[in-house]
Amino acid sequence: MRTAATLAAVGALAIVPTCPLASQQFSVGPQVAFGDYRETTADLRYRGSGLGAKASMTWKKVSADVWLSKIKYTPHGGAATTEFDASEVDVKLRYFISGPFSAQLGYMNRKVDPEFEAQSMGAVTLGAQMSHLLGPGVRMALDGGLLLGPKFSGGGSVSALGAVRLGLGLKVDALRGRLIITGDYDFQSVSRETDNGAAVLSAPIQQSLGRVGVGIAF
Amino acid sequence: MTRRSIWPFVAGLLVLPVVLSAQTIQNATLRRAQLAFDNLDYRQALSAGQASLRERLTGYERARAYELLGFTYSGMDSILKAVDAFKQVVLIEPERELDPNRTSPKALSAFQVALTQVLVIRQLRVDSIQFIGGQGNVPIRYTVTQPSRVVARVTGGALGSMRIDSTIANGQVNIRWPARLPSGDPVPAGNYNVVIEANVGQNSFSTSQPIHVAHGVVDTLPHLTSLPGYDYLPETEVPPKSWRPLGLALVYTGVALAGTSALSNGDLGSPSLREGTVIGLGFVAAGFVMTLRKPAPQPARGNILYNQLLREQIARRNNEIAQENTRRRQQVALSVVPLPRVGGGR
Numbered sequence: 152m153r154t155a156a157t158l159a160a161v162g163a164l165a166i167v168p169t170c171p172l173a174s175q176q177f178s179v180g181p182q183v184a185f186g187d188y189r190e191t192t193a194d195l196r197y198r199g200s201g202l203g204a205k206a207s208m209t210w211k212k213v214s215a216d217v218w219l220s221k222i223k224y225t226p227h228g229g230a231a232t233t234e235f236d237a238s239e240v241d242v243k244l245r246y247f248i249s250g251p252f253s254a255q256l257g258y259m260n261r262k263v264d265p266e267f268e269a270q271s272m273g274a275v276t277l278g279a280q281m282s283h284l285l286g287p288g289v290r291m292a293l294d295g296g297l298l299l300g301p302k303f304s305g306g307g308s309v310s311a312l313g314a315v316r317l318g319l320g321l322k323v324d325a326l327r328g329r330l331i332i333t334g335d336y337d338f339q340s341v342s343r344e345t346d347n348g349a350a351v352l353s354a355p356i357q358q359s360l361g362r363v364g365v366g367i368a369f
Numbered sequence: 370m371t372r373r374s375i376w377p378f379v380a381g382l383l384v385l386p387v388v389l390s391a392q393t394i395q396n397a398t399l400r401r402a403q404l405a406f407d408n409l410d411y412r413q414a415l416s417a418g419q420a421s422l423r424e425r426l427t428g429y430e431r432a433r434a435y436e437l438l439g440f441t442y443s444g445m446d447s448i449l450k451a452v453d454a455f456k457q458v459v460l461i462e463p464e465r466e467l468d469p470n471r472t473s474p475k476a477l478s479a480f481q482v483a484l485t486q487v488l489v490i491r492q493l494r495v496d497s498i499q500f501i502g503g504q505g506n507v508p509i510r511y512t513v514t515q516p517s518r519v520v521a522r523v524t525g526g527a528l529g530s531m532r533i534d535s536t537i538a539n540g541q542v543n544i545r546w547p548a549r550l551p552s553g554d555p556v557p558a559g560n561y562n563v564v565i566e567a568n569v570g571q572n573s574f575s576t577s578q579p580i581h582v583a584h585g586v587v588d589t590l591p592h593l594t595s596l597p598g599y600d601y602l603p604e605t606e607v608p609p610k611s612w613r614p615l616g617l618a619l620v621y622t623g624v625a626l627a628g629t630s631a632l633s634n635g636d637l638g639s640p641s642l643r644e645g646t647v648i649g650l651g652f653v654a655a656g657f658v659m660t661l662r663k664p665a666p667q668p669a670r671g672n673i674l675y676n677q678l679l680r681e682q683i684a685r686r687n688n689e690i691a692q693e694n695t696r697r698r699q700q701v702a703l704s705v706v707p708l709p710r711v712g713g714g715r
Contacts, residue, residue: 186644193638283621285614286659291652293621295628317628319621319648321655336625336648340632355634361644363651 178331179206180366184220187227187359188237190269195231197224197269203362205333207322212247216320218335220362224269235268237261239360241337243294245280253280255294259339261358266304270356272341274301276316288324298341306345307354313342328368335362396421396430402437414441432461439483443476451476455483459514463489463576488515488572490565492541495578495707501587502555502701506545509563511576513538517569521546524577526559548582548703555701558584560708578707585702589694592687596679604673605666618656622649 185200203220218241225234243257257276263269278296285291298314319336341356394400402417418438426434435457442451458465458480467480493511500506513519521534521544531551534544546563548556559582566575595601626645633640 185647187641189637189641192636196638198641283617285617285656286662287665289614289655289659291618291621291655293624315632317625317632319625319645319652321648321651323655334648334651336645338625338629338632338645340634342634353636355636357634357637357640359629359641359644361647363648 177208178366178368180364182362182364184222184362186222188224189357191354194229196227196229198227199224214245216243233268236264251281251283255280271304272301274298290322292320294318307343309341309343315340331366331368333364394430396426399430399434406437411441411445432458440476443479448479451479452483455480456487459483459487459489463491484514488567488569488574490567490574490576493565493576493578495563495580497706499704502703506547507705509546510543511565512541513567515569517567519567522564523561524564525561527557555703556582558582581706581708583704587697587700587702589697590690592690593683599679601676602672606669607666608664612660614659615656618652622652
């Protein structure tokens with residue numbers, strides 16, 4: 152039922168543009184997401200895939216990206232035995248500074264279901280993006296930054312520079328700018344520490360996420 | 370040819386016999402005198418010529434009679450009488466000239482002496498000309514045979530009588546008339562007379578030349594769309610193919626993968642590069658395709674500046690042309706044409 156609704160939404164989005172679009176200030180489209188999730192030790196390894204969506208907006212020097220994704224992670228070659236769903240929201244706002252550089256501020260939130268199979272977390276992201284035009288209609292970007300003030304469902308804390316992220320982004324215009332093909336890579340490494348009352352324990356979290364999709368530009 | 374345009378032609382044909390008869394000798398006595406002169410019978414020519422002057426003659430015949438007497442006296446070496454006879458010829462026909470190839474030197478010299486002894490204005494000429502009012506002159510020239518006070522005037526139309534020159538002259542005189550009113554405005558269109566009056570003592574002589582003044586519109590200049598010899602250059606140029614897109618893609622991918630390895634936590638085992646590799650391969654593929662594709666045209670800064678200069682230059686020149694055209698639209702093109710003269714001087 153849910154898959155049918157998603158497919159209907161994708162089909163509707165593909166039909167919407169019936170006239171040439173003069174500018175690409177707004178785009179939206181579905182994505183396929185796949186990822187690798189690790190937590191605490193090398194034995195808690197998960198891999199999974201799912202669906203997502205991406206919306207982008209550009210206005211003068213300001214641009215914004217919003218990702219939604221839901222991935223079903225399953226244990227992969229470790230001690231873990233239970234799969235879980237990770238629903239993630241990523242929001243990034245950018246302000247063009249000069250040349251290829253833009254400043255980036257954002258927010259991420261990942262909820263896990265069942266709740267205690269992995270850590271839900273949320274954080275503010277701060278960083279920078281470097282972007283280059285490879286050719287007509289093809290733009291790629293490399294960005295990185297810090298995850299500030301992360302909160303975890305299982306508690307714990309991170310030092311100021313203990314949570315970092317790195318990303319790649321590719322956008323290809325097709326059909327004279329009506330259709331765009333997107334590819335995004337996002338890597339998060341959080342050096343989380345917990346205190347069980349007797350000692351401070353290291354409980355790192357790491358996620359690699361790839362997203363590939365198409366979008367319709369308005 | 371329309372009926373209206375036929376009438377002047379028909380009128381001309383009707384008047385032609387009258388004109389031709391005025392230019393031929395009808396008087397029998399004068400014809401007899403001419404015949405005697407042609408036969409070198411000077412006494413008979415003299416008596417017949419003098420007899421013809423006592424008869425009723427046209428102006429042309431009277432001038433021919435005196436001319437015949439002048440030639441006859443010259444042939445008889447009576448120079449003073451020849452001069453007197455030629456003086457009468459000049460007074461009747463001031464524009465009269467003798468053909469030096471068909472006239473004896475004695476008669477020619479007597480004629481020249483006669484010219485210096487009478488006050489006439491000869492060879493009044495007004496040249497056809499077209500010019501912008503205030504920026505040209507109408508050339509007028511004449512010859513006065515004795516030193517005298519000569520006044521040139523233009524009369525007719527709404528102008529009344531306007532003096533344009535006053536001088537003491539002898540021989541050929543050239544004057545230039547700007548065709549302007551005292552206020553500076555161009556003279557109105559219409560027909561006028563250029564009147565030359567000469568006075569010395571009790572003697573006076575005047576002659577005139579009719580002219581027609583027409584007004585026209587001064588031509589304006591066309592605006593420029595380009596400067597001759599200077600063409601616009603293309604403002605974009607296609608750069609040569611380069612490996613930069615592929616290189617950038619490899620660098621971005623490499624940085625991302627290296628960063629993933631560097632930032633991953635050692636407690637979690639070797640990092641997963643699967644996701645980064647998949648997206649990185651997309652990067653490299655896009656970079657490779659972009660390397661093979663024809664590069665996008667890039668703005669050619671030098672050409673853009675050159676075109677900008679060219680556009681500014683054309684705009685500046687068109688601005689000047691617009692100002693010049695505005696000035697020209699307020700001007701009048703004057704066209705002055707001499708009309709046929711009716712009658713000589715007096």
